[in-house]
Amino acid sequence: MSDVQTDERTYRVVRNDEEQYSVWWADRDLPAGWYAEGFEGSKEACLERIGEVWTDMRPLSLRRRMEQAAAGEALANAS
Secondary structure (H helix, E strand, C coil), rough: CCCCCCCCCCCEEEECCCEEEEECCCCCCCCCCCEEEEEEEEEEHHHHHHHHCCCCCCCHHHHHHHHHHHHHHHHHHHH
């Protein structure tokens, strides 16, 4: 008898408003604040998809603040 269990459930890739990704069971309601990204499959396939699309781990709000700070610096340097 094998100790390895096979997970044959279907998962989906989900994303929140901060553009952070996770894996969720396809047959369950999504938790508040999370949205289906559009990809479903095995857990491994979903994790591969996340690896392809989630290339910047910084939350969206942080990226926006950093862009605003950089734009402010560019304006200050142009004066």
